[in-house]
Amino acid sequence: MDRNNVLEKRLLSRSYSSRRKIKEILETRYVSLGDQKPSLFLVPTKGSSDEGGKQTSTKSLLHVEKPKDPISKERKTRTRQEFKTYIHETMKKQKALTKRITRNRQVNVHKLLDHYQIPKYEDYTELNNLWQKYMHDLLFNNTKAGGGGVTSTEEDIQLPSLAFILPKLSSAEYVGCMLTVLQSKNTNLIGIRGIVLWDAQHSFIVVSPRDTQANEIAEASKSPPSPTELVGGLKILPKTGTLFAFDIVLNDRTCIGFTIVGSRFELRSIDRAGKKFKSHNVIDL
Amino acid sequence: MFDLNVPWPVSxxxxxxxxxxxxxxxxxxxTLYTLGYRYVAINFTLDEKIKLPNGPINPIDIQLLRARLxxxxGLxxxxxxxxxxxxxxxxQGLAKLQSCFDILAVNPITEKALQLATSNLDIxxxxxxxxxxxxxxxxxxxVGSAIEKGILFEICYSYVISGPAGYTLSQSNDSLNLASSALLIRKNFFNNVLQLIRASRSxxxxxSSGATQPLQARNSVDVITLMKTLGMDHGRAKHFMTKNPENALRNGRLRIKSNKQTVIIDNRGDVLIDNQFEDPLKKGDTNAYKKKLDDTSSGRLLKKHKPN
Incomplete structure (x- = not known):
């Protein structure tokens, strides 16, 4: 069992802001002696307004301990909101750093990356490895040879047919996938790649690598990296009118490529999982 | 430029x-290649009554043609x-055929057939x-609802060029005259195309050509001139040979290569159309799409941080 009581701490952190208090509650929760009586420590998040002097002197089983300090703002924000602000702040920082590099090309980018707290591609490669494993489980688990395909070095693994793979891919999860923009209405985006951090309804948010690896086309043409490419970090890639390429590694030497049609993927991942897709007019692709 | 109709000699x-x-x-x-066409579709015509064989459904030996061409x-x-x-x-057999050909077309004989084909069939x-x-x-x-759905209407210009008799020498005054049956076909062609243009609001x-002989192929200027005589403007007529056939081809290719246009197999070249990597006999086979990690730049990047 988890000795650290992570889950309990999480739950209680919605009700109490001080860590010490939570720890104390967790340590003494089974003690029924002294001043501790069996009680529920969770504080309702809604409708917690004081009901005017109705306090009873005896503590009931469903006794609610009033928080002394008002709930801090930090605790109240929803996870989604917090994620949004994180992305906004990081984008702002990236912009500032790009500006700084443009002004002075001689600056030490590596030091500044830490200073500006810009997410690094290297930290997310593990996420991609996990995703590759997930894809293997999802697609090739049923076939005997494909199941061990992650580590096997034999040249030809027999893959299941397209009719089996593709529907699974269109309802799969893409957080952790390494995407490359193949075609886009916005020509500046073409070639940008990165590991998906968040699959939003209308865009993919990716962490892109730095320097020469940031852009597929720039890598081929061997042009010196631009300031934005030196910074790397988060990139927001809109789905509309964009084709995204990704690869699933089969073994040490082979992989298989797929393409996501962004215009047909404009759904949140939870909605996409259960959706029945239909073919449409292809004019917009 | 696209030509989506070069008939296969047998039907x-x-x-x-x-x-x-x-x-x-x-x-x-x-000939079509020298006239500027790069995407050519070979057309196999089949009557619905003919039973499908047990062997390969697609009789067109595309590998032989590719080797000889x-x-x-860029063709x-x-x-x-x-x-x-x-x-x-x-x-009923349409689902079986779908995975064997790149493009599916229908030639409805009756009005009811047209109506049901455009509303129900995936073509x-x-x-x-x-x-x-x-x-x-x-x-x-x-016609309008079909076009809204993405089903396009084809005009073959070979009817105008290849009348069954073409030009003949008339006996009486030694001048070139058109054979009467060719005249009739031409008259019908213009009548019908005008009807189609009216119904589709252009x-x-x-x-497409529908050319069975090299001499029946025409370049874009000739075709656009023909469309201009039918009252079309230049830009629109050009679209009929470039954009619209591309859409039809995409539609057909995505039916094979993707799951309802969401995720497509393969990410090399022009992913929406290309068919050079697939197995021409078994289009639904995944193994043909495997590629080397070192060939692509993202593959090399993936290899770098692959766990051992």
């Missing part, structure tokens, strides 16, 4: 094309099936027989 499964016919087909494609750089060959439909309720093109008088009146509602049309 049933029992007969194999003679070497002579094959050479003529290759010559036709070569290999010196023409892309596709296969197409045109089903002649009398009664669409009898089209890319409607090819009407313009040589003879259309047996029914084309309604804007039917949207969603595709012009």
């Amino acid at each position: 049933n499964y029992n007969v194999k094309p003679t070497p002579q016919q094959l050479t003529q087909l290759i010559n036709t494609i070569a 290999s010196k023409y750089e 892309k060959l596709f296969t197409r099936l045109t089903l002649i439909i009398h009664d669409p309720s009898q089209c 890319d093109l409607v090819s009407l027989n313009f040589g003879s008088r259309l047996p029914y009146f084309l309604k804007h509602k039917t 949207r969603g049309l595709v012009i």
Whole structure:
């Protein structure tokens, strides 16, 4: 069992802001002696307004301990909101750093990356490895040879047919996938790649690598990296009118490529999982 | 430029094309190439009543054609099936055919067939027989809703060029005259195309050659001139040979390569259309798409942080 009581701490952190208090509650929760009586420590998040002097002197089983300090703002924000602000702040920082590099090309980018707290591609490669494993489980688990395909070095693994793979891919999860923009209405985006951090309804948010690896086309043409490419970090890639390429590694030497049609993927991942897709007019692709 | 209709010499499964016919087909494609066409679809016409064989459903030997046309750089060959439909309720085998041909077209004989084909069947093109008088009146509602769905209408210009007799010397005054049957076909063609243009409001049309001989191929200028005589403007006529056939081809290719246009197999080249990597006999086979990690830049990047 988890000795650290992570889950309990999480739950209680919605009700109490001080860590010490939570720890104390967790340590003494089974003690029924002294001043501790069996009680529920969770504080309702809604409708917690004081009901005017109705306090009873005896503590009931469903006794609610009033928080002394008002709930801090930090605790109240929803996870989604917090994620949004994180992305906004990081984008702002990236912009500032790009500006700084443009002004002075001689600056030490590596030091500044830490200073500006810009997410690094290297930290997310593990996420991609996990995703590759997930894809293997999802697609090739049923076939005997494909199941061990992650580590096997034999040249030809027999893959299941397209009719089996593709529907699974269109309802799969893409957080952790390494995407490359193949075609886009916005020509500046073409070639940008990165590991998906968040699959939003209308865009993919990716962490892109730095320097020469940031852009597929720039890598081929061997042009010196631009300031934005030196910074790397988060990139927001809109789905509309964009084709995204990704690869699933089969073994040490082979992989298989797929393409996501962004215009047909404009759904949140939870909605996409259960959706029945239909073919449409292809004019917009 | 696209030409989505070069007929395959035979139209049933029992007969194999003679070497002579094959050479003529290759010559036709070569002529089209020199006229500027890069995407050519070979059309196999089939009546709905013919039973499908147990063997390969696609009789077009695309590998042989590719090998013999290999010196023409940038030429892309596709296969197409045109089903002649009398009664669409009898089209059960369509799902089987879908995975064998790049483009699916229908030639509805009756008005009911047209209506049901455009509303129910998963097809890319409607090819009407313009040589003879259309047996029914084309309604804007039917045609318009089909185009809205992405089903395009095809016009073959070979009817105008290749009348059964062409020019003949008339006996009386030694001057060139058109044979009467060729005249009739021409008259029907213009009548029918005008009807189609009216019904479609000049949207969603595709012009293709239908050329069985090299001499029947025409370049874009000629075709646009022909469309201009029918009252079309230049830009629109150009779209009928470039954008619209591309959409039809995409529609057909995505049916094979993707799951309802969401995720497509393969990410090399022009992913929406290309068919050079797939196995021509088994289009649903995944193994043909495998590639080396070192070939692509993202593959190399993935290899770098791969766990051992």
